[in-house]
Amino acid sequence: MIFYDCSTAPNPRRARMFIAEKGLEIETREVSIAEGAQLSDKFRAVNPRATVPVLVTDDGTVLTENMGIAAYLEARFPEPPLMGRIPDEKGLVLMWNAIAEQQGGLPIAETLRNSHPAFRDRAIPGPSNYAQIPELAQRGKDRVIQFFDLLEARLTESAFIAGDDFTLADISTFVFVDFARVIKTRIPEGNTATIAWFESIQSRPSAKL
Amino acid sequence: MIFYDCSTAPNPRRARMFIAEKGLEIETREVSIAEGAQLSDKFRAVNPRATVPVLVTDDGTVLTENMGIAAYLEARFPEPPLMGRIPDEKGLVLMWNAIAEQQGGLPIAETLRNSHPAFRDRAIPGPSNYAQIPELAQRGKDRVIQFFDLLEARLTESAFIAGDDFTLADISTFVFVDFARVIKTRIPEGNTATIAWFESIQSRPSAKL
Numbered sequence A, B: 001m002i003f004y005d006c007s008t009a010p011n012p013r014r015a016r017m018f019i020a021e022k023g024l025e026i027e028t029r030e031v032s033i034a035e036g037a038q039l040s041d042k043f044r045a046v047n048p049r050a051t052v053p054v055l056v057t058d059d060g061t062v063l064t065e066n067m068g069i070a071a072y073l074e075a076r077f078p079e080p081p082l083m084g085r086i087p088d089e090k091g092l093v094l095m096w097n098a099i100a101e102q103q104g105g106l107p108i109a110e111t112l113r114n115s116h117p118a119f120r121d122r123a124i125p126g127p128s129n130y131a132q133i134p135e136l137a138q139r140g141k142d143r144v145i146q147f148f149d150l151l152e153a154r155l156t157e158s159a160f161i162a163g164d165d166f167t168l169a170d171i172s173t174f175v176f177v178d179f180a181r182v183i184k185t186r187i188p189e190g191n192t193a194t195i196a197w198f199e200s201i202q203s204r205p206s207a208k209l
Helices: A010-021 A066-076 A087-113 A134-157 A168-183 A192-202 B010-021 B066-076 B087-113 B134-157 B168-183 B192-202
Strands: A002-005 A027-030 A054-056 A062-064 B002-005 B027-030 B054-056 B062-064
Touching (some): A010 A168, A066 A168, A066 B087, A087 B066, A134 A192, B002 B010, B010 B066, B010 B168, B054 B066, B087 B168, B134 B192, B168 B192
Parallel strands (some): A002 A027
Antiparallel strands (some): B054 B062
């Protein structure tokens, strides 16, 4: 297998943590988004959609998108389970993962990409250029505040995001919450359940890679 | 089990098709988005995030988000498989499903919700109001055109979206392509592979519900 990573970006980090939590060591190639390497002809021969992360399986299947990579690795290396054991758990993991993507990851990315000069005309990842929309940056910030409220309510009632066990939903949520620093947004001080959960995930070896 | 549906909206339709393709009959309750029923106290007691679809399992687990519902149903009712049989297939199904959501479903929804008067201050689903951003409506239209290019390239090389078999990725993509009519966008006439695929999915009994 070959894993195409980018050490500075949140979505590759989610895949990197998932791989580490499975106890796997996979040959890894760095694709520097800062240098625009994801747009190079060389990388687009691997993934024409010009995004990271990418996992090339032993059979040569090219998997992009965190969901594609996680579904493959979970099926091929079932232990430890990161996507639930029984049907109800499997449902809850992908439900909370989707909520984290839509209500956390997306607004954070929208804020960064629609405000930071480094993303001028790069408001959306991929091969095509899109102009920044300043109103979208502001809306993203508002939505992230609501996401933190949602998280605190959930973590007051549950040890981990999807239930009693650490799963993919914790990986995604942790990476997004940590990445919110780029839009100068941190867990509100009073959100004690979220802070305790964040520190527990941060102490895992997979979070330090 | 209880399934909370809305007959006019694309995301509930995805879950409805998935249930039908599994050959299941589940007690169904209609939640009329046109009447704002998803925002009622009664429904928010079921799903505080005020979105459909929702599936309540026999154990009382409340599953929202298409990914949560599909993961549960696939694990509990494995036949016919709609999310791949072997690891590589499972990866490809969720990869293409994610591409369809991000590059098809999201831009179509952004265009509709940021331009149609019925969605004034309802630019994002859920309990909170957000103002429309007209630039986002235009960007969505541009992105949908690119999505149709991507689809045509894929369906020229593959019988179904994720490979040789009908899967969840076809359900999501079909529902989004069909829903693009609300933003007056149809499959371009020259995209013959996409048109043939669309007609084959449209003829399935699950597409007529």
